[in-house]
Amino acid sequence: MQRVSRLLALTLLTGILAAVPLPASAEKVIRVGLWSGPGTLSPINADSSYGYFVVHFIFDTLVEMEPDLTFAPRLARSWEISKDGRTYTFHLDPKATWHDGKPVTASDVAFTIRTIATPGVQTNRGNAIKAIQGLDETGKMTGNAIQGVRVIDPHTIAITTRTAVDPARFLEQLGTGVFIIPEHLLKGLTPQQLSRAPALLNPTVGSGPFQFVRYVQDQYIELKRYDRYYRGPARVDRILVRIAGAPSIAAALINGEIDVVAGPGIGEVPLQDWEMVKRAPNLRPVTAPSLGYQFIAINSTRPYLKDDRVRQALARGVDLKLLVQQLYRGEAIPAVGPFSPVTPYINKSLQPIPYDPAGARRLLSEAGWDFSRTLQLLVPTGNTLREQSASIIQATLQAAGVQVQIQRLDFATLLSRVFKHDYDLALLGWTDTFDPDHVSSTFRTGGQYNLGGYSDPEVDAIIDQAAREQDPARRKELYDRLQVLFQQKVPAIFLYYPNMLAAVSKRLVNADPGIVPFEFYAARWDVADGPASR
Template sequence: MRKERRWKKVLSALVLAAAMGVTAVGCGTSGGNTGSQPQGENAAATETAEVSDDIVNIGVTNTLGTLNPLLMDGGETNKYATSLMFLPLVELNSNLEFEGEIADSVTTEDNKNFIVHIDEKASWSDGEKITADDVVYTALRLTSPVIGNTSMMYYVFEGVGDDGFTEEGAESIDGIKAIDDATVQFTTKEEMSLTTFENSYARYLMTLPKHVIEQYTEEELKTAEWFNHPDVVSGPYMVTDFDVDHYISYKANENYWKGAPKIAKLNIKIVSGSQLYAGLQSGEIDITQPTMSVIPEEDYDSVEALSNVNVVYGEPVTNQSVFIQTKNVPDVRVRQAMLYAIDRKMVLEQLLKGKGEVADGFLSSASPFYDDSIVPVEQDVEKAKELLAEAGWDGSQTLRFYVNSGDSAFVNAANVFVAQWAAVGIKVEVQTVDFATLMSVAGTNDYDILAVQYTYAPVDPYPDVAWLLGGEDSWTGYGDDSVNEALAKTQTTSDMDEIKGLYSVVDQKVQEDVPMFSAYIVSAQAAVNKRLSNATPSVYGFFNNVEQWEITK
């Protein structure tokens, strides 16, 4: 189907972004893509950050690519670091509900025309109103072939080419138009669900001030120093200094239209996972977030024992997905035997201290579309052996299993699985590689098994699932007409119960055919210093009310 092919193209671009060390969105995985998103390795260690009663330090382990919204690749740290300055149209909150940022409503009557209305209170820090022209101008720059951003997926809109770009020098986009000063209409080429529009577009369009940046040519916008120290913003903070490998420093926007922030200065510290415990203990890190700040599982007990922090566990959204290249393992009975042979519950309990869950398919219990009637397959060694015998498996083939060397918990889990597969007669050899190499291998399809931490957006898993089950060029090499039909229907209805039923069809089919399985879904640990109030680590909505964060004296 055309829609699936288009999503496949964009996810390929996002996977390439992930290969450069970025958590991709919508895939995603993801880097992003909260969004939906493959999770990369920890960033390099940082210098000691400033510790002060008036400064809050946020510890993250994902890397920063750029602070220019026009070049943003959807990496999670990029998204949140940028949105502190330039608000998106909407954002998810901690309850997985879309709430307005610049927009106060997003509606559609036909799943093709999406009407975005701008909050009448929304203003730039210089006092100018935020208008529909700002939104349209930003979209026009995002689709410029001169700027060349391949990650933002705008080819779905009328007037934008299938490569994601308008004609060079274009002054308008047919599918993105201002209706009046406060209203923008987005028109898609094909039907799209409201949640897909909100999650994949409205959450990632960081509107820029046209009256400021129109002074630059498109070529200049790629390197303009203004983006590193913007003096006109819509969000609660402005960047004062940053080092792409180590930190981002902010000062409060005293003219923030939602209210001046109570904390004058913020730092985002980019550290390795092994540094988070020490930073929380010393007070050099005040707060972490479940997906941007990966605390190693072996440190969970130590962090919980700290007297100066409160610990929370995020919703189970980070899926340790294991993809089987079905072209290389074509017999469904062999793939089923691989699933029956392993004890995922034991791995979850022993390696992740039970902080997570086991599920079959793509969706976790955090998703409104999760079907708890799909009972995960449990270990059954005899069943595995029977399936292999039926398939005529002689045990002579050695399967290559690629694993991220930076994910110590899953490296251990992979070795457990290899031993359990060997016990039923399946020989598997683990290949541990760094994240960039893992993504490069994924792009070649030259593997038998591949494991990636992947965050499927709970409210909008469609883009990722459509890509991953998208046929011979996908990570699974798997395609099925009933799956394609169910996925396509998720884009033509707003009925939540109907959408849940459609995703149930997909997850049930994945459980039966095993083009992938979930080793486990992580409920990641996060922590916040007790001196902070109104600040709660959450998978989504972490910064939604950052202006209300407060330091308790």
Template sequence: MTRYARLTLAAMALALGASVAQAQETIRIGMVLEPPGLDPTAGAAAAIREVTYANIFEGLTRFGPDGAVLPGLARDWDISEDGTEYTFHLARGVTFHDGAPMTAADVVFSLDRARGEGSTNAQKQLFAVIDTVEAVDDHTVRVTLSQPDGAFLFNMAWGDAVILSPDSAATNATDPVGTGPFRLVRWAQGDRIELERNPDYWGTPVALERVTFRFISDPNAAYAAMMAGDIDAFPNFPAPETLAQFEADPRFAVIVGSTEGETILAMNHRHAALSDIRVRQAIAHAINRQDIIDGAMFGNGTPIGTHFAPHHPDYVDLTDLSPHDPDAARALLADAGHEGLSLRLALPPPAYARRGGEIVAAQLRAVGIQTQISNVEWAQWLEQVFTGHDFDLTIISHTEPMDINIYARPDYYFGYDSAEFQALMAEVTATTDPEARSALHARAQRHIAEDFVNAFLFQLPKTGVADARIEGLWENAPVPANDLTAVRWRD
């Protein structure tokens, strides 16, 4: 071999090695929905947290992949004997992405902003129990509650409770500035979001140098992108009918777990007919959950009869309260005087909604309820349905953890107003004993099931596909997130 040939081969090997090393420091993540903004404290869309949770923004506490509450920006804390005072000890040397130091004053600002009169936080109730927030010194914060709250540390782990800087809070929707291990590089709207490793991160350095989130809503396009190697991982894969093909291909790993996503046929209680429990009960009896799971999710999903995750130890199976019974549905509609009822059904982009909506419409038609289906984009759903309350029925998966308390909010999008349930939720908040909380959770589940507030369909599974060489992706989703802090490529 000539010296020139040896040098050429050596150069090629070096280039190949550099290419592989570069590839192992980057990852391309597929997502079905594009977030409407990147401020998790000012929007309800789960897609916001799928990009930002633990990656860009951090809170005092955080969720681990098993749902456990772990230290975040607060490395430890003390709780008073009466359970009303939390003293958080903050991590040292934390800076925001713009270089500003993170101190106790930022925690005070963030929590006061979230609970303030003009708050736009989608989960403002998380902070309702807070009485005062004080900076003891730069690295110590004292939070005093108006009453004990057994879920306070859990609530502080939500993506809505992250710590912001007052200097950048107003522009976080388009230019997010957090304390996390990744920072925003570029957002090409309609296509992708690019992050890079934060070299000044205060915590354990992440393995990935660069992350790209690609938005692919069409199931066929998602399948093609994975097969072609254009995407490295799709944690919430929208084409479950193709999972068997990926399982048979050694290049891929299929990751099936659970989520906090209660998928419901939500009913607008402001509608005259839907304010009648007999009509809501009729709709619930018209639904065949298993047909929806088989037809829309290709068998993936767990039937639910209330708004609670089946994997939670306090879950009560109440599906027997609303079995598929078309004859009972017709009789209830006749008794209520609503035979020939016509309702609008708004369907957001996810496949579970679009595919499931067609099945639901057929099931309702079989008992005499006609539906006018409108397929709406995500931003339109948020504006029209969630904020504007301009809908009759909609299918949506609620992916926030332990969120049964939304039924205690009369101004929430489905408009359920029950003083009894609101009092029950207040009792849950004030209770710290685990056994007593479990009993209250059971009562709460039964209350909304017996009131037929919504038609409860199934628990959304987490079906993901990834390059088999990737490790560290979450199997389950205790919160809607693509936490990349432990993700790496195997050597």
């Protein structure tokens, strides 16, 4: 009876999905469930992973990452690396076209890099291009031209880095992290005009396997196949990305209203519904360790949170084992830092910071903490487990002498406040790249996603040295040192690495979510039994 009641309650929550258009009977359609709607779909400045999930279908990158973490051709059908390890020469596929029929050229690639690098342009792709000669650590131009970008012919471009870097780092950051944009639609626009450009905000002209049709706010995004796609047309006619909040995802899967969830951090099955989904005869459960982590951002620009001892006390006041045991039932492990166990860069000699409320109180006393102060913890709504974890965190911190008030906000509002540093603590999740240089944007001074405003010269020096290092073994040593420093200085409180909990309809082929974004391979997705049944 309890299971039936639960399913009925979930079914009632999926009513919004009825507004999504039904496919024509002869069409192959795949419906993907996303927890939250994207704010924007700009390929250079989507406001979240929700937006970039959709961007992947519409815009192509130079290369793609395969599930075995090797790199395969995309717009670049081949490439060479110079003997000194600095110059990457990419040869574009001459058959590639924009959705309006114009050819994709090396000039488009150079234009994309130059646009991202132009001061004043609103973009979050700076970290992906910052290694290029002529750009600073934020990915912006240091002069009037970018010395490291040279168009050789319409389908060949040479890109030179400031120093030799690990090829895996460069190919992941620039090769898979920069979506090429159409110069012929955007050339000559000022940074202010670019921020409002229809070609970026209403992206009907991309180069990917699917074309943008429409976005009905907080309901669905509709995409259709681009039949002239240079790698061959996709196997399905349309993709509907449905906005289905976490509470309704399970019912939508079981009822056949969605065929697959979007994957780690943006569309998963809530843990409380996992057993029910695993028993559903029409579904195939898919689980794997996550590339991301959950954490508490600490606003280090607040005077009372600047002291390392205060942040160390906060970390010791959070019971990680309790969080994992009570909430995740074995589907997560306590975190030791910002590198996932699925990457080779995690420091295996470290243990999670232990729960030690008495030690936390001593550190706070040494730092002159005002025990009457109340810290505000911002919590985004929509992720049930994250919301539940906030109450546990509040209780364990209070046992350590830290008073905490929880404020729940929608994700967009919370993110706006965090970027303005208008907060004390914020509960967030993060999904990183496989290459460890992602910490340069999240914890280096001035990093684009340094949400806590953290700044430490020793941390900066190690991050910079590791970014310049070509030898993976030497890079590993440097990142091991960095993780030790993070446990001492606590730029953020790393909570746990959750497993991905996903599910896919048994009628789908080649469409299983994974650690590597499966939307990269959307052109290969297929429906085994022909047209959609709903």
